Amino acid sequence: MMGLPFIHHPGYTIELPxxxxxxxxxxxxxxxxxxxxxxxxxIDWLQPEPVDRDALRRVHTRDYIEAFFGGRVDxxxxxxxxxxxxxxxxxxxxxxxxxxxLTVEAALAxxxxxxxxxxxxxxHADTASGYCLINxxxxxAAHALARGWVRRVLVVDLDVHQGDxxxxxxxxxxxxxxxxxHAGTNFxxxxxxxxxxxxxxxxxxxxxxxxxxxxxxxxxxxQFRPDVxxxxxxxxxxxxxxxxxLALTDAGIRQRDEYVIRACRSAGVPVxxxxxxxxxxxxxxxxxxxxxxxxxxxxxxxxxxx
Ligand SMILES: [Zn+2]
Numbered sequence: 001m002m003g004l005p006f007i008h009h010p011g012y013t014i015e016l017p018x019x020x021x022x023x024x025x026x027x028x029x030x031x032x033x034x035x036x037x038x039x040x041x042x043i044d045w046l047q048p049e050p051v052d053r054d055a056l057r058r059v060h061t062r063d064y065i066e067a068f069f070g071g072r073v074d075x076x077x078x079x080x081x082x083x084x085x086x087x088x089x090x091x092x093x094x095x096x097x098x099x100x101x102l103t104v105e106a107a108l109a110x111x112x113x114x115x116x117x118x119x120x121x122x123x124h125a126d127t128a129s130g131y132c133l134i135n136x137x138x139x140x141a142a143h144a145l146a147r148g149w150v151r152r153v154l155v156v157d158l159d160v161h162q163g164d165x166x167x168x169x170x171x172x173x174x175x176x177x178x179x180x181x182h183a184g185t186n187f188x189x190x191x192x193x194x195x196x197x198x199x200x201x202x203x204x205x206x207x208x209x210x211x212x213x214x215x216x217x218x219x220x221x222x223q224f225r226p227d228v229x230x231x232x233x234x235x236x237x238x239x240x241x242x243x244x245x246l247a248l249t250d251a252g253i254r255q256r257d258e259y260v261i262r263a264c265r266s267a268g269v270p271v272x273x274x275x276x277x278x279x280x281x282x283x284x285x286x287x288x289x290x291x292x293x294x295x296x297x298x299x300x301x302x303x304x305x306x
Pocket of ligand 1: 159160161234236276277278
């Protein structure tokens, strides 16, 4: 019997200038924190190969992909992306995107799978934005549809920011339902129309947040009947996050992740989860927050008997 698939690549982390605001080391820190956690469970560690251009072409324009691969990204576009262009950056983005693709593939085989990165939901067809260069969620959804692995994909995006890129990319694609629940006052300033957008008031805490989620998710699963859920488990909803406007605690995030996994799995729907955003300067605390997702998955896996 297979174990619970965890997807990771050391290349998720690259060197950035010390003052860079993006917490790049969190992926490595998460991997390290998962070692003792995973000791009590059967985990299958899977490592992705860099994604090829063809898979990206399903959601991004040819010009955009070629400019990104070839280093022809102008200064304004680089600033908008949040990263200075480099070969290493291209490599990390290709690995992270491939990781989410592999997560979806493994989830379809095993019912549940988790990336240790992913959730670059602000990337549009021809634009990078907010630390997102390629939209891994959209690439994975489009790939699974194109390969005939699934007929319907539900994106459950609980990052504190709206999944605007994903919403725009699938605006006219009925096979993909985009559900985003986010802080209404937060980035991006210009929201896109997803299939279901829930804008939460600033400062919302655990109980009301979990109620808002429970008021939507079961109905979506029942009405849309997805063949897979791609879950963005952003922890920037946390009360101590630098970029979030909500006030969830660790316990609230744990309950949220357990709830999503349980709701989907009890409806018979595979779950492919990505970690999403999280912007605490304390990398170890941040990695521990992301690990709540993997802990929730391990608990579910052990209870369900694999
Ligand atoms: Zn975010």
